[in-house]
Amino acid sequence: MNLNGYVKNLDDGTVQVVCEGDEAAIAELLEKINITQYPIRVENIEVTYKKPTGEYKAFEVIRDEDLTTATYERMDAAARYIREMNSNLCQKVDLLGGKIDVLGGKMDSLGGKMDSLGGKIDTLGGKIDFLGGKIDVLGGKVDSFGGKIDVLGNKIDHARVEITSEIRLSRNNFRSHIDERISTIERELALIKSKVIP
16 A cells, blocks of 8 residues: 555554555555454544654564464454354354244145145045946046046145255255355464464
8 A cells, every 4th residue: 555654452452553655545544444344343543644754664563572472362362253253153053943944844734734635635536436426427527527636636746846855955055055154264264373373
């Protein structure tokens, strides 16, 4: 960004940034450091403009003199953030699992209703056969109706297969999404480690 100066963490938990450069570059820096995405949350930026001195030749990060303590503090913070992210992810997985269980319950209920409908159709078929035996004239119409019941039974079986396929597809999509999220977390953890442990 063509700025010179430094950035330094202060003991009170704030960050001090001193920089020299043109006004547009400083405005861009202020915009970029105003972060509110977890785990960073900038609450306030106080800006004081002074006449540039030219004493800074580059932009640098000033670290604590006790590098071991600073490293352990950053590792502790990273572990806290990872635990919180893991907890949030587990809650989302549990919520999604609950929704899948509810969907499974609805599928079971639908299957029970379909079985009940099948039983009623079988009972109706028996009554039609009995009636067909007594009334030969209506036998042809009853046979035609029986064929339609078979077609309906086939459609119900086909719907059952499609619903099962959708559940499998949803589970596979869920598994793929979770694998992708875990991979992202692992990459971010590796990135955090690479920045924390030189």
